Amino acid sequence: xxxxxxxxxxxxxxxxxxxxxxxxxxxxxxxxxxxxxxxxxxxxxxxxxxxxxxxxxxxxxxxxxxxxxxxxxxxxxxxxxxxxxxxxxxxxxxxxxxxxxxxxxxxxxxxxxxxxxxxxxxxxxxxxxxxxxxxxxxxxxxxxxxxxxxxxxxxxxxxxxxxxxxxxxxxxxxxxxxxxxxxxxxxxxxxxxxxxxxxxxxxxxxxxxxxxxxxxxxxxxxxxxxxxxxxxxxxxxxxxxxxxxxxxxxxxxxxxxxxxxxxxxxxxxxxxxxxxxxxxxxxxxxxxxxxxxxxxxxxxxxxxxxxxxxxxxxxxxxxxxxxxxxxxxxxxxxxxxxxxxxxxxxxxxxxxxxxxxxxxxxxxxxxxxxxxxxxxxxxxxxxxxxxxxxxxxxxxxxxxxxxxxxxxxxxxxxxxxxxxxxxxxxxxxxxxxxxxxxxxxxxxxxxxxxxxxxxxxxxxxxxxxxxxxxxxxxxxxxxxxxxxxxxxxxxxxxxxxxxxxxxxxxxxxxxxxxxxxxxxxxxxxxxxxxxxxxxxxxxxxxxxxxxxxxxxxxxxxxxxxxxxxxxxxxxxxxxxxxxxxxxxxxxxxxxxxxxxxxxxxxxxxxxxxxxxxxxxxxxxxxxxxxxxxxxxxxxxxxxxxxxxxxxxxxxxxxxxxxxxxxxxxxxxxxxxxxxxx
Amino acid sequence: xxxxxxxxxxxxxxxxxxxxxxxxxxxxxxxxxxxxxxxxxxxxxxxxxxxxxxxxxxxxxxxxxxxxxxxxxxxxxxxxxxxxxxxxxxxxxxxxxxxxxxxxxxxxxxxxxxxxxxxxxxxxxxxxxxxxxxxxxxxxxxxxxxxxxxxxxxxxxxxxxxxxxxxxxxxxxxxxxxxxxxxxxxxxxxxxxxxxxx
Numbered sequence: 001x002x003x004x005x006x007x008x009x010x011x012x013x014x015x016x017x018x019x020x021x022x023x024x025x026x027x028x029x030x031x032x033x034x035x036x037x038x039x040x041x042x043x044x045x046x047x048x049x050x051x052x053x054x055x056x057x058x059x060x061x062x063x064x065x066x067x068x069x070x071x072x073x074x075x076x077x078x079x080x081x082x083x084x085x086x087x088x089x090x091x092x093x094x095x096x097x098x099x100x101x102x103x104x105x106x107x108x109x110x111x112x113x114x115x116x117x118x119x120x121x122x123x124x125x126x127x128x129x130x131x132x133x134x135x136x137x138x139x140x141x142x143x144x145x146x147x148x149x150x151x152x153x154x155x156x157x158x159x160x161x162x163x164x165x166x167x168x169x170x171x172x173x174x175x176x177x178x179x180x181x182x183x184x185x186x187x188x189x190x191x192x193x194x195x196x197x198x199x200x201x202x203x204x205x206x207x208x209x210x211x212x213x214x215x216x217x218x219x220x221x222x223x224x225x226x227x228x229x230x231x232x233x234x235x236x237x238x239x240x241x242x243x244x245x246x247x248x249x250x251x252x253x254x255x256x257x258x259x260x261x262x263x264x265x266x267x268x269x270x271x272x273x274x275x276x277x278x279x280x281x282x283x284x285x286x287x288x289x290x291x292x293x294x295x296x297x298x299x300x301x302x303x304x305x306x307x308x309x310x311x312x313x314x315x316x317x318x319x320x321x322x323x324x325x326x327x328x329x330x331x332x333x334x335x336x337x338x339x340x341x342x343x344x345x346x347x348x349x350x351x352x353x354x355x356x357x358x359x360x361x362x363x364x365x366x367x368x369x370x371x372x373x374x375x376x377x378x379x380x381x382x383x384x385x386x387x388x389x390x391x392x393x394x395x396x397x398x399x400x401x402x403x404x405x406x407x408x409x410x411x412x413x414x415x416x417x418x419x420x421x422x423x424x425x426x427x428x429x430x431x432x433x434x435x436x437x438x439x440x441x442x443x444x445x446x447x448x449x450x451x452x453x454x455x456x457x458x459x460x461x462x463x464x465x466x467x468x469x470x471x472x473x474x475x476x477x478x479x480x481x482x483x484x485x486x487x488x489x490x491x492x493x494x495x496x497x498x499x500x501x502x503x504x505x506x507x508x509x510x511x512x513x514x515x516x517x518x519x520x521x522x523x524x525x526x527x528x529x530x531x532x533x534x535x536x537x538x539x540x541x542x543x544x545x546x547x548x549x550x551x552x553x554x555x556x557x558x559x560x561x562x563x564x565x566x567x568x569x570x571x572x573x574x575x576x577x578x579x580x581x582x583x584x585x586x587x588x589x590x591x592x593x594x595x596x597x598x599x600x601x602x603x604x605x606x607x608x609x610x611x612x613x614x615x616x617x618x619x620x621x622x623x624x625x626x627x628x629x630x631x632x633x634x635x636x637x638x639x640x641x642x643x644x645x646x647x648x649x650x651x652x653x654x655x656x657x658x659x660x661x662x663x664x665x666x667x668x669x670x671x672x673x674x675x676x677x
Numbered sequence: 678x679x680x681x682x683x684x685x686x687x688x689x690x691x692x693x694x695x696x697x698x699x700x701x702x703x704x705x706x707x708x709x710x711x712x713x714x715x716x717x718x719x720x721x722x723x724x725x726x727x728x729x730x731x732x733x734x735x736x737x738x739x740x741x742x743x744x745x746x747x748x749x750x751x752x753x754x755x756x757x758x759x760x761x762x763x764x765x766x767x768x769x770x771x772x773x774x775x776x777x778x779x780x781x782x783x784x785x786x787x788x789x790x791x792x793x794x795x796x797x798x799x800x801x802x803x804x805x806x807x808x809x810x811x812x813x814x815x816x817x818x819x820x821x822x823x824x825x826x827x828x829x830x831x832x833x834x835x836x837x838x839x840x841x842x843x844x845x846x847x848x849x850x851x852x853x854x855x856x857x858x859x860x861x862x863x864x865x866x867x868x869x870x871x872x873x874x875x
Contacts, residue, residue, distance in 0.1 A: 233766060234766050234767075235758070235762050235765070235766035236765075236766075237762075240757075240758065240762075242757055243757075340840050340841075341837055341840040341841050342841055343841050344834075344837050344838055344841050349837050352833060352837065353830070353833065356826065356829055356830060356833055357826070360822065360825070360826035360829065363822055363825065363826075364822035364823075364826070367818070367821060367822050368818070368822075371809075371818045372804075374818075375809065375814060375815070375818070378814050379813065379814045381802065381803055381804070382802075382804045383803055383804055383806070383809035383815065383818075384751045384804050384805070384806060384807055384808070384809070385808065385809065385818065386751065386757075386759065386807035386808060387759075387807070388748075388749070388807050388808040389807075389808040389809070389818070389819070392808075392819070393819065393822055393823065397822075397823075397826070521765075522739050523734045523738050523739055523765065524734055525731075525733035525734045528719070548719070549719075549721065551721060551722045551723060551726060551727075558723070558726045559726075560721070560726050560727040580726070580727045580728055582725075582726045582727075582728075593728070593769045594726070594727065594728035594769060595769075596768060611765070611766075611768075613731060613765070613768045614727065614728055614729065614730065614731030614768055615721060615724065615727045615730065615731060616730065616731050616732070616733055617730055618720060618721050618724030618727075618730060619719065619720055619721065620719045620720075620721065621733070623731045623732075623733065623734055625765050
């Protein structure tokens with residue numbers, strides 16, 4: 001099977017090269033046979049790559065330790081769940097996964113838009129084949145072939161890094177990969193529009209779902225990564241501004257900016273240049289993220305993915321950026337706005353400022369991530385840029401963005417009058433101000449936390465107001481019951497009201513982030529029967545009583561577990577267990593250093609987070625770290641609400657693509673005609 | 678059965694006797710395992726499974742001032758975390774506990790937070806700090822994003838102001854049939870489209 005996998009890689013490479021050539025030449029010359037051939041090359045490449053994936057999975061499940069990748073990332077006693085996910089646990093497998101999913105997305109784009117966007121498809125095929133061929137080339141020519149065989153066959157493999165043996169790690173990397181990979185499809189359509197000079201709203205309609213899909217995958221992937229970091233790494237937080245975390249945030253920020261600014265292009269025919277630049281930039285940032293992850297050029301906690309392939313990505317990144325922006329620059333004269341801004345106080349203007357902040361934050365994160373390299377180049381001194389730097393620069397920007405999340409929907413398109421503004425802002429501003437007052441009177445003195453919660457209340461009030469007004473209008477107009485009116489409002493205006501649900505999720509996230517300002521922690525050494533006491537920010541007193549330590553064997557690990565009884569204000573809540581795990585291979589040999597398994601007790605208000613640091617002199621006397629993290633569950637709820645809102649926005653229906661295209665174009669024409677008339 | 682051998686009844690009697698005689702011995706074999714609040718800690722079955730042995734926590738480990746200093750020092754083990762986070766996260770790391778001991782030792786010598794940080798910088802360079810000191814080129818690190826965003830905001834405001842005052846461009850050539858509608862009707866339709874957020 002692995003021989004077949006290797007052959008399929010070569011076949012996919014050849015098909016990719018052919019598909020790229022046929023796509024670009026066919027698109028330019030208009031030769032139907034070449035266009036058709038490029039399309040078929042994408043399908044064939046997809047089939048070849050998925051056979052290669054099946055071959056690698058076959059090798060993983062059959063413990064073919066003669067294959068270097070299988071020996072490096074699995075062992076005989078690795079649970080099936082993680083054996084399956086070992087496909088993307090390492091560099092080589094994740095490159096194969098990337099190329100395969102890209103070819104699948106490319107094929108789906110070809111199938112789903114075959115009739116509607118025929119003129120763009122040869123170029124789309126060309127771009128997809130070029131990008132996929134690059135990934136295959138890295139595997140074949142940069143010593144990253146997942147089917148590479150060893151000169152000997154080990155008795156057992158090294159096993160999977162214990163930190164990756166967590167359900168969060170099974171879903172987090174593929175979700176992020178899917179987000180990164182799916183950006184290629186909007187990028188391919190944008191390049192196709194530029195190359196074919198078909199720069200009307202067609203390409204925007206074609207990519208609407210793809211951009212949302214990509215954004216949704218990135219959002220879910222980032223949230224899952226935060227969850228994994230929280231439950232597995234044991235440092236009691238979920239975001240550390242690590243370069244690899246930053247790399248995933250960058251395209252998310254620019255994609256979110258695009259999802260807002262594209263509405264202006266659809267409704268008013270403005271920002272064509274900007275939107276194209278955002279799509280190209282987002283895709284380049286996804287490749288940049290891969291470069292950061294793989295190269296090790298910047299030190300990161302994700303060091304298990306580093307290798308020499310990073311510089312292939314750097315070369316590809318520079319070449320792709322040069323080519324994309326060269327085409328973009330040549331087409332600039334075709335990208336003039338069809339209308340102009342009518343007022344500074346309009347939805348369009350607020351979206352522009354929102355875009356400024358999204359791109360500004362992206363720049364600031366990129367700047368901070370690259371500053372160590374820049375400093376070394378300029379002053380010959382390497383510096384460290386950690387959380388204190390990022391928090392100082394980005395928290396004020398994030399709060400300004402949160403404020404705009406509430407302001408944007410309250411301002412009318414084109415021009416807002418003073419009475420209209422007064423009517424729209426009265427309730428949300430009152431709610432936000434009241435929240436700030438209550439917090440101040442309640443004794444909250446952390447400025448950022450206070451602002452986050454007060455602004456969160458303001459934004460939540462705008463969302464409630466929008467839903468209430470919409471439902472009331474339907475109730476009056478159609479006599480629907482309020483619950484039904486709300487449902488129909490959401491169902492018939494999915495983009496708008498789904499967007500408000502995403503805003504609600506962001507509010508929940510910001511408030512949850514603010515909770516971390518009140519984190520409390522302590523370390524203690526306890527003998528069995530002894531207790532540690534920790535005061536919660538809510539005023540409760542938690543007592544942790546060490547019950548004892550037990551040692552036992554599990555499937556692929558030797559476990560040392562400490563159990564603690566937890567009481568709040570003297571009332572028993574239950575027990576918490578935290579572990580040290582020594583992973584072993586199928587022959588009982590230790591594979592990695594002992595890892596820590598955190599004990600977490602969550603409720604809506606706060607998490608009790610207990611880590612077994614170690615044991616004193618081989619006895620049950622244990623060193624623990626106890627942390628109380630307020631509002632952490634709301635981070636996960638916020639993430640779920642964001643994902644739900646994203647799903648509602650992209651749920652199929654709400655008119656055919658032809659209708660959407662007509663509506664998008666019509667909105668622009670209507671404004672123009674009215675202005676002309 | 679051979680009369681010289683052990684009979685089945687005899688064997689069962691001996692076995693029962695042995696079983697009834699042994700329980701106290703078996704119970705005493707378990708006694709090192711401690712119960713809550715009872716005397717010294719029991720020994721672990723296999724201490725090597727639990728990682729390196731630990732020292733009991735000292736008051737300095739929980740000292741907020743020490744922690745605040747450690748949060749500004751970059752652990753050199755390659756984890757990309759600060760010393761405090763690393764030593765309380767990756768309990769297999771040998772680097773951050775050593776750096777922590779150094780911070781505590783310097784503090785016990787009566788050195789201030791800044792003097793402790795300076796001592797680390799003197800030994801390892803500014804890369805030992807979690808954020809670059811605010812001087813020289815590093816100021817660019819702190820202020821370039823904010824200054825650029827502010828400048829872009831000012832430029833955007835001016836451009837939008839100019840755009841909103843400039844005469845509107847002539848209507849582009851329409852691609853579809855003309856709509857026989859009055860301005861009022863078009864305005865109503867536009868508002869409806871806005872409401873539906875197409």
